[in-house]
Amino acid sequence: MKRRRWSLAIVFGALGWSSAAWACPDLARAPDSRWRIDWQGDVAWLETPCGERFFSTGVNVLDGGFFSSPPAVRAYRFSDYDPSLAAWADRTRGRLAGWGFNSAGGFSLSPAMLRMPSLPNLELGRTARFHWFDSFSPATEREVRRLAVELTAPHRGNPHRIGYTADNEVGWWSGALFNFYAKAAPDNVTKRRLVAFLERFYAGDWNHFSRDFLPPSGATTFGALLASREPVRLRAGGEGIQAVRHWTGVVTDHYYKLMSEALRAADPEALFFGDRLPIYYDPMAVRSMARHVDAIAANYNLDAPDGWVSPYFFAGLRALAPERPVVASEWFFAARENRSGNRNTGHLMTVATQAERARGAAAGARQLAQIPNIIGIHWFQFHDYPVGGRADREDYNFGLVDITDRPYEALIEQLGGANRSLASLHAVARGPDTSVGARVPYAVIDARDGHLGEWPKRESWRPGVVAGSGEIPFGDFYVSWSEQGLALAVIAMDYFDPDLLAPGPVPDSEVLQVHWGIDAGAGVRRLVLKMVPPTSLPQQGAANFAIRFCAQEGERCEAVPGAVATYFGADQPRITAELTIPWAALGVERAPEVLKLYAGARAYHRSRWMAWGGGAPGTAFDRPQRWPTVTLAR
Numbered sequence: 165m166k167r168r169r170w171s172l173a174i175v176f177g178a179l180g181w182s183s184a185a186w187a188c189p190d191l192a193r194a195p196d197s198r199w200r201i202d203w204q205g206d207v208a209w210l211e212t213p214c215g216e217r218f219f220s221t222g223v224n225v226l227d228g229g230f231f232s233s234p235p236a237v238r239a240y241r242f243s244d245y246d247p248s249l250a251a252w253a254d255r256t257r258g259r260l261a262g263w264g265f266n267s268a269g270g271f272s273l274s275p276a277m278l279r280m281p282s283l284p285n286l287e288l289g290r291t292a293r294f295h296w297f298d299s300f301s302p303a304t305e306r307e308v309r310r311l312a313v314e315l316t317a318p319h320r321g322n323p324h325r326i327g328y329t330a331d332n333e334v335g336w337w338s339g340a341l342f343n344f345y346a347k348a349a350p351d352n353v354t355k356r357r358l359v360a361f362l363e364r365f366y367a368g369d370w371n372h373f374s375r376d377f378l379p380p381s382g383a384t385t386f387g388a389l390l391a392s393r394e395p396v397r398l399r400a401g402g403e404g405i406q407a408v409r410h411w412t413g414v415v416t417d418h419y420y421k422l423m424s425e426a427l428r429a430a431d432p433e434a435l436f437f438g439d440r441l442p443i444y445y446d447p448m449a450v451r452s453m454a455r456h457v458d459a460i461a462a463n464y465n466l467d468a469p470d471g472w473v474s475p476y477f478f479a480g481l482r483a484l485a486p487e488r489p490v491v492a493s494e495w496f497f498a499a500r501e502n503r504s505g506n507r508n509t510g511h512l513m514t515v516a517t518q519a520e521r522a523r524g525a526a527a528g529a530r531q532l533a534q535i536p537n538i539i540g541i542h543w544f545q546f547h548d549y550p551v552g553g554r555a556d557r558e559d560y561n562f563g564l565v566d567i568t569d570r571p572y573e574a575l576i577e578q579l580g581g582a583n584r585s586l587a588s589l590h591a592v593a594r595g596p597d598t599s600v601g602a603r604v605p606y607a608v609i610d611a612r613d614g615h616l617g618e619w620p621k622r623e624s625w626r627p628g629v630v631a632g633s634g635e636i637p638f639g640d641f642y643v644s645w646s647e648q649g650l651a652l653a654v655i656a657m658d659y660f661d662p663d664l665l666a667p668g669p670v671p672d673s674e675v676l677q678v679h680w681g682i683d684a685g686a687g688v689r690r691l692v693l694k695m696v697p698p699t700s701l702p703q704q705g706a707a708n709f710a711i712r713f714c715a716q717e718g719e720r721c722e723a724v725p726g727a728v729a730t731y732f733g734a735d736q737p738r739i740t741a742e743l744t745i746p747w748a749a750l751g752v753e754r755a756p757e758v759l760k761l762y763a764g765a766r767a768y769h770r771s772r773w774m775a776w777g778g779g780a781p782g783t784a785f786d787r788p789q790r791w792p793t794v795t796l797a798r
Contacts, residue, residue, distance in 0.1 A: 191324055491541070640656070677765065686750065
């Protein structure tokens with residue numbers, strides 16, 4: 165089998181060690197502190213400084229507790245249980261080993277104190293003010309290089325230090341990044357880079373630029389654009405989003421290159437994992453990242469209460485960065501039933517009971533380990549949030565232990581059992597079974613329940629989604645059937661930034677749309693689900709996106725009698741929707757033996773598309789005879 169190694173600098177997440185690492189339990193005696201990436205065929209691994217294959221099963225926030233919470237707030241604090249932080253670290257290391265964990269993730273105590281394989285998060289870019297100030301300023305570069313030496317100093321030469329992540333959840337939201345610098349002062353170095361980039365992108369043709377954008381008032385040249393402090397808006401129906409996306413590529417390439425160079429110079433034996441991608445990633449940013457990192461750290465929100473991992477997410481990272489493995493640097497489960505009083509406010513994975521939490525977490529761990537390009541998974545986090553939540557108002561029952569240091573027994577038992585099998589599962593990882601797809605499974609689906617738990621997702625998933633030239637699929641499609649009708653679902657990701665458009669209602673041309681084509685024997689039906697953003701996004705909580713589901717007939721889109729459509733989850737950037745359609749709405753009295761099927765989606769601002777069973781949504785309906793025929797499994 166082909167064997168490949170890289171030893172570059174890493175700036176992300178939190179890794180852990182697999183049972184294979186126990187062949188060299190005393191890393192303090194390793195010959196050096198250099199961790200490596202090792203590919204065994206298509207399966208990626210970490211390799212310890214002792215030369216042992218390693219799958220990281222880590223825990224984030226091994227920090228001893230919430231010291232920032234006021235004393236009156238009930239919160240987890242090590243001093244309630246141990247005489248010193250060092251004693252707490254020793255006791256916690258032993259507990260974690262008994263629960264099948266072997267490494268420390270982000271926001272944890274130092275590797276020297278924990279004496280576990282660790283992946284510190286440095287907050288290098290944030291501390292150096294790379295983001296949202298002046299990214300290309302020479303002063304910013306000097307500060308990044310200076311701080312890299314300072315922030316890595318406590319970890320250099322420690323063989324427990326796997327590598328680093330430079331920052332946490334930068335996001336690279338294209339619209340925000342574009343307009344921040346569009347509104348910057350003319351002497352801002354990055355603003356000057358942006359205007360020069362736009363002039364090159366449009367070959368100096370202001371009229372072409374103006375067809376894609378609404379320039380600031382009075383601006384009629386690129387020189388005037390540099391002088392303006394006003395936002396630059398997309399023109400609805402234009403192609404300006406492609407300029408916005410390419411600008412994201414310019415900034416992210418500079419970021420990853422600078423962070424990589426600074427960290428490799430400061431600690432040459434450390435790996436670099438990037439910046440802990442949030443539960444969404446921008447393809448332009450990942451392409452930039454792939455040129456400069458050893459591996460990618462990406463946080464992840466499971467897609468269903470049963471622990472389902474929708475294949476598109478990690479397959480997309482593999483397609484964008486084929487030689488860069490991934491650590492799932494943050495994943496989690498919360499339950500409304502908990503002992504810390506956490507309210508679980510928000511969109512992150514939450515179930516009703518601790519029993520459901522334990523089952524889902526164990527299943528999720530096993531699914532993640534069976535993805536070939538994943539080299540570690542890191543649970544978020546060790547202890548529950550304080551009563552009333554964190555300072556940023558996030559309030560979740562994510563802990564392995566509650567705020568009184570009592571383990572959640574069911575979670576520890578089932579997740580711990582799963583942890584001990586992960587290295588073996590990973591050794592034979594082959595990715596999802598793509599042989600499914602020709603048959604549609606039977607399942608009675610409730611589209612009003614707000615989750616995909618009852619779906620037979622592996623069987624209903626449609627493999628083989630394609631994307632436009634140079635793009636990757638940004639989601640997955642699912643189909644099932646029952647006597648009542650057809651059920652459809654989509655799990656995807658995309659980001660909408662209202663500041664890119666002029667204030668007011670969002671035009672249809674700019675909203676995310678999912679198109680299904682179905683011929684159940686009575687002719688083609690074109691069904692469209694539109695996910696319509698509000699005119700502005702709230703500062704706190706999820707935005708109130710609206711959904712419109714209709715049957716397209718020429719220019720008209722009419723309501724579908726008896727159909728139920730639900731859009732739930734995070735609204736954005738992670739998107740989940742399901743719907744049920746009675747057979748009568750498809751022109752037939754009962755379920756047919758076979759049907760012709762197409763599914764396609766167009767992202768916000770028409771930036772990209774993906775489809776199963778045909779081409780782009782705009783052209784696939786011209787030739788429905790080419791759609792695949794699927795059989796309803798009996």
